[in-house]
Amino acid sequence: MKQNDRNFLWKRMAKKKNTGSQEVTMAPKVRKAWRKRLGEADYQEMMVECNSEAMALLVKTAGGWVYCYNNWEHEKMTGFGQKAIRNQSLKTVLGEAYYQVYEKNADWCRESGETILFKGTASWNGEIRERMCRMTPVENDGQDFIVVTELNTKVLKDWMTKNHLATTRFDQMFQTHTATMLLIEPESGRIVDANPAALAFYGYSLEELKTMTIDQINTLSQAAVHDLRQQALAGRQQYFLFPHRLKSGAIRMVDVHASPLELDGQQYLFSVITDATEREQNAAALYREKELHKTTMDAIHDGVITTDAEGNISYLNPAAEQASGWQLADVLGKPFDAIFPICHEYTREPLTGLLAQVLEDGQGQEITVPTVLLNKEGMMIPIETSLAPIRAQNGTISGVVMVFRDITLSREKKRRIEYLSYHDALTGLYNRRFYEQYFSQKEIKLIHPMAFVMGDVNGLKMTNDVFGHAIGDLLLESIAKTIKVGAGSRNQVIRWGGDEFMIVMPGSDLKDAERLVKRIKEKLTDICINGTIEASVSFGMALKKSRDDEPGAVLKKAEEMMYQIKLLESKSMRGTTINALLAALDEKRAETKAHTMRLSDHVMKLADLLALNVEAKNRLILLTMLHDIGKVGIPDHILGKPGSLTDEEWQIMQTHSEIGYRIATNVPELHVVTEEILHHHEKWDGSGYPSGLSGEKIPLNSRILAVVDAYDVMTHDQVYQPARSHEDAIRELRDQAGSQFDPRLVERFINQLSHW
Template sequence: MPRQKNTCETSLISVTQLSDFMNYVPGAMYQYRVTPSGNGVFDFASEGISDIFGCKAEEAMMDQQVVLDAIHPDDLDDVFSVTFQVAKEGGLWDARFRVNHPEYGLIWVQGYSRAESLEDGSVRFHGHFRDVSEEESIKQTAIHYQEQTARNNRLLESIFDHMPAGLWLVKPDGSIPMSNRWFQENYQVDRMQQSVCQEGDRDAFESEETIVREEEITFSDGEVHTVRSVKVPLKDDADRITGLLGIGMDITDYKQIEEALHLEKEMFRTTLMSLGDGVIATDNKGRVTLMNRMAEKLTGFRMDEATGEFFDKVFYIINEHTREKCDSLVYKILKTGENSEMEKDKLLKNKYGKEIPVEDSAAPIRSIDGGVKGAVIVFRDHTVEKERIRQIEYLSFHDQLTDLYNRRFLEEELNRLNTERNFPLSVLILDVNGLKLLNDAFGHAKGDELLRKVAKTIRQQCRADDIIARVGGDEFTIVLPKTDPQEVEIIVERISEGLKQFNVGGLPITASFGFETKFREEEPTEHILRKAEEKMYRQKIADKQKIAYQAVETIMQTFFDSFPNEEEHAERVGLYAEMIGTEMGVDRLRIQELKTAGLVHDIGKVALPLEMMVKADRLSEDEREEIERHPEVGYNILNAVNQYGNLSEIVLAHHEKWDGSGYPKGLKKQEIPLEARIIAVAEAYETMTTKQAYREAMPEEDALAVLQKESGRQFDPEVVAHFLSIREP
């Protein structure tokens, strides 16, 4: 009996010890039996099963469902599949699955068991569950890292191979174990070929420093490209160079763009510096960043002085009239972003205090996104232009010859003065006598002199408030505010007396006057002007012939006083003409006209320059053409007097020739007035037989022979025949 007791005690101790062992083993020990009908039951479960599935051992052994419910639904079928496969085929059951633990959340569980077939056809699994969540996390992290590393490697390989630049590794022996596609395609080298940039490689190996340089390399397209190469030494842990990383970028297009930009910049700079206008640029704060040479000249500031200074200090503008400082265009543009121009009447006060009229315009400098980054101001010295405008404005209201007002200004002033306070308002019109005659006789320069003297006289005799205007070639109009007719007559008398103090070309200066006075605003100003003009013309018509006659006589006397030999020549021509006319039986009245025509036939020479009249050398072609105008000038002078009408026609034609080769009209034979044909013979004979400045006198018989020879060509044969009968014994 004692022996049996000891055996039982030993058995009980062993069972207890085994149970403690199973409960203290990490994880959960279990026996799971699958019946022939396919049902499952936990025959045993250690207390550790609560750490795995969140249920007690007793609950698991009573109902396997509490364990099955804890297994993740997505993994349950796999667990059953492995279980039934091992139950059928035997072997080791090995499964890793997820469990939704009520306390710990989702955990990973690893199960191991070995199947035992029982006599009743059941299969019992003896196994162990353990929590492998930490191990799974490490495993998943490792897998993720490997996958990420693989992706990064593929990305780096893709970047390396598709880089739009060359990448390569160079060993110390010069071989290239690695290079990307760009390098291989453009540098035409295989992976193991020598580097095409050996010089840069050697420098980098020797200096152990990064080398950056631009190289000219012929690419596979046969063209020379500019490449910016970078050689970076690679070192090991012992600081020894193990190779080089080469980076090459084709910058050919960049260099071309850089060159184009440089040329454009230089062209812009050259253009800017050579502009006749001043140019100043500022930043967005209004500080000067650039100015050209003209801007330096006008402002007085050098570029280095002005840079960084505020615009207003360099470009100081004042109002010409108020003398106050003007607001700057720059700050307005920086604020509004809109183009602007400076108002007129502004002066630039430069560094040295000189005031220069300027005109300018300004515009914003914009960035690529449209923001205002500064302003540029273009300006010019307006001095010459302003003076020109002033002159234009002056000339628009003034007569250029006399410096009096013109018709435009007169009309505006008449409208302005047409008010009650200026009545009586008188208008005096003055027309200079003999201007055309003077122009014909002495040239337009003398006519201009006449007009200027008339203008001067009118100014001297009129008041400061009177408006004096030259409204036509020889016509002047004077507007006299607050002037009645009696006062106008006094002014007319003063002007007439003043004109008597002058003469032009020996001719006295006279004028015809007419005036009218306006007493009421209702009277049309045009009516007053018209009545004044009518009165002036009535006086001019009444005096015209008398004045013209006196002028012609004066011109003739002036001509003879200046050239006494011309008077002697004229008298002899008149005498010969009278003789020929008498011989030809011309009536006594025409004989007198012939004699007078002989006296005045060269009156047109009064318009010739003195040097031409006394020239001893042969005349030039231009001088001859000028002299050949004297018949027309003489005609214009004489035609101004009615009683000299016939004489003017004789004078005009006295150089015409019988065969039509004369001047000025080219008349021939009977088309030429008889008196002119007679004068032509008489003048030719007198000229040939008289000593001239350029030759001696011709013997009479020689002169008569010339007349005989030219008879029927230059001269009328009948006139020559009658003259020869007179002169020949």
Template sequence: MEEKYLGEIYKSFLSNIPWPVWIEGIDTTIIFFNRYYEDMYNIKLESVKGKTNKEAFPLEKAKIYDEQINECLRKRKTYVVEGIVNDNCVECFIFPILDNDGEPKAIAGIIIDINDRKLREAEIEKQKNILRTIIDAVPESIFYKDKESRFLGFNKKFEDFYKKRGVEEIIGKTDLEIYGNYNEAKKFIDQDNKIMVTKKATYFEHRIQNENGREIIEENVKIPVVDKDGQVWGLVGLSRDITERKILEERLRYLSEIDILTGLYNRYSFEEKIKELNHEQYLPLGIIMGDVNGLKIVNDTLGHLEGDNLLRSIAGVLKEICHPNGYVFRWGGDEFIILIPNCDESKCEKVIRKITKKCEQSDYKFMQLSIALGEGIKYSLQEDIYDCINKVEEKVYRQKLLEKKSIRSSIMDSLKKSLEEKNMETNEHTERVTKYALEIGKKLRLKISELDELALVASLHDIGKIGVNEDILLKPGKLTKEEFEIMKTHTEKGYRIINASSELGNVAKCVLTHHEKWDGNGYPLGLVGEEIPLMARIINVADSYDVMTNDRVYKKAIGKEEAIKELKRCSGTQFDPQIVKCFTDYLKNKIPY
């Protein structure tokens, strides 16, 4: 009774499944149709039950049904076929009904109407074909990759590019497998990885050779493909040939690369030239920067037309000295830059000396031609040219401070004047210390730029005293411990005054440390030996000698021989022994007793 009841349930279940369902024996005799099957094929179960397919259906259809059933029985797993019924697309899932031993007892099928799905697929395919046609018609190369940089697709232009180079298989491969230049291919993949990490589009230009061996310039853009969850699954790239455009740009650039006033290359030309020279074959690259002295005075007193004549005269000197080995550019209003390939420091200094000498010999009716010059060297491709220029500019700035007619030197003069007005230091003392320091620097074979910096340190070494109370500075007797501590702060005050100008950072450090001692007992940092900047050590010796040999409010001068003995006595404790020897040798040979 229970089995009969279950049988009715199963039959009712099959009859009410909302898809056509059929069951046949393994001998193709018809066992069951549900009403949806009857409606689809306009056939009643009662009229064909127990018959075979060949007896129930037209011979051609029966043959197809039998083949499908035999295939399913052979594979003993679900077999899927598609067909057209009543002008609709259907999909039939045919599967064997197996007993407990896995042997087939019958065959069943469920028919699903897939017409809507097929229509959607057809529409999607239509859209894909339209899109493919559009993409293939685009004159640029288009490609897309997965997140492992493997090519997933591309347009005809991209495919033709590689076919002309003998590459037929692209899908699933990376640039390393299809691009002829390994290093360039590696760059492409590194670039892909960066794009997929940053999720930012990247634009770049790239030079390649076409199928005829001619170099062309490509403009490239790569865009990451990000899903709704923010995950990157790949990227899309586009490349276009911009060679003709670049040629036109080059022609326009040529027409605009010369500075009209001086006839030199202009700033734009400089930007292009540094790209051209940024190769190993041009290193080391010498960089000389110049700032014309006196231009503002000429402009203010004689007019800007005469100022233009001054600039043309300087430009003529630079062009004459540097041709044909160097490139001269007008960098700004009164600034020039010279680039000299395969040039070291000594060659740069030689060029600077030639320019200085030529300026002195040049016939300019209103004033002697003068230009502050600084040099630097770019040794490696990794160095940034603008970092090198900044360092050179600092040297030019220091030299400008030494020029009496320069605006910046007036700042230094005003500070020195403040000291003189407070009777703290005399101009003579500064000049003597500067002279002694430069003599020591020459004996130590310092470079021109280093001597310029040393002269600045000497001129400004006691500038911090303007921040110390006059009662302490001018006290005739010995200072108390507290007063001496205040006096020692003049090095730090000088450092802060000078360090306000970033170009004088090294000068400020030397001023800060010119009272440090060789044995580490100086102030304010307690530096030892060569921890103390060289120029600070030089100033310590020169300043100490001048203080000993000239009257001060708090002491009387001693003789030169006694001062030399004192320098030697303190050699190795207060003073650098090498500097003491250089200076005492100079004193014995140059200064009478």
């Protein structure tokens, strides 16, 4: 390096000596220029010379460590210039009492190959000084060197004092602050330190926490917690909401504010933790309350509309949207009165100012006048509605809520309920409640004359038993319609009971009543239900002659007369009903009459062989005629089915014996054969129906009919099978003797056939 350049640098750098920096820095452009001007070796020498720390270079020789170079700071401190210090031993430069520490550390530095730092003492310029010494091993061309840097202890002490003050302040804050604080190693999550507030919060001792990682406290997954620690360390995220588990096992939600912190050259995460459990619980409760409110508003059938303090729409629930035709998105923020005009139902005059009144005086309003709401399509919907103020926490009015109900359906239901309360549901006629309300009116009680007509349907129970209640109801409806038409609009027709009807005839006498009954009876002859059932009604009548006659007493007389007439008509009605049923059976099965005649011939001959008495023979003939009477209640598609019956169809077919039994029980003259009709399909071994009777528990006439009927059915064509030969039928009877049939009767019947 040229001397002029060196002198310039010394002057230039002299101003930097007392700045406290360890190395004089230059701008990159200046450094590059000086490298070019001075050369690489001179530049390196310049960097050493300009360093504010005392530096020297030791070399290992056969005699030990000797100096070979030092910089200007080292020269000032020791008194040895660059030329004077060369080849000088440690003992010469440091003094005999102090060189051994340096020599020992130099040897260790050379052997370990690592930079070391130690405290050393030397006698320089007649003054004993204590310094921090740093030794760094260097090898060049096989020669061992050590770079020695004597660090100024005053600077170090000043830095340590300053750092100690900062550390002390941090420690005081850490230890005394009421907030929970943790110091965490970022990579492993190990808890390095915890303040007393943290110990109190988590319930652990400091020793316990220092053996734990934050993953053992945070209930999130270990991977998730590690990822979030790295984000905090990098400064990408500093706030977190975590669920932390205390020593007691309780889970607390905590706010964590985490920031990177460097202590003694080591990176840590400094976390300030606040218990947020109550806040989060309140937030969750508020959310649940809002959801409950929303769910409630969404679920109720009443329409709900809310506005803000200016009367602009803020909310519609689904019921309001459906009733009005508007969607919330279409009307949000728009004036209520412009979207939902409310009018008087009858005058159609707008009811203005309702919302403004509530906003002004803060009083709720129940709209009592008949009201309609104009929907999106311009249709008027009848509503019941009320308005109430919405108050803020400070008591001010922040809006209005309107609750309304579309009463279109409720009005219709009300009308329907009122109708049903005074009308019979089946026939549509007035009911007994109407009668009571009708005669509760004083003006009605004063009317006279007034004829009362009572009617009772004949044979309804039998119809229900045989054909089912659906057919019975159809018969009642037809009779009710006929009576209603025959009575005209001037008279009141009432369904009095299950099979009873009453006609109230204001201003009419008994002759008028007789003419009305005659007219109705003529019309009833036109009724024929299911091609079989004819309508028959017995009528009785009585007259309210003066205003003093009580309607109840007059009605009772009409009932008494009706029952007398019913007794006279019932016997002929039963005969008519039986004949009608037999005729219906003939129509369902064309072979029934011929079949009955053959059966009658066979059973009478068998009865003679069995020496039955006259009463038993009469019952047997009656049974032969009526045993299949119950088939009138079996659908035609089952009776006439050419193929095999399904299980369901067969179950229906088996009910004909029970239907026949019910028919017979309704006719006193047939009571003698009710049991024989019920059991004519029982089998000797007990596998028959409907009761599973066996052996002689089956009535004798039923057993006789079973054998004869089976033979006749087998030897004549049926819809489901062709006729079989006499021989096949005999074989089948013998095969089934003892199982289906009484074996003694089978043999008697076969013997009888052989004599024909």
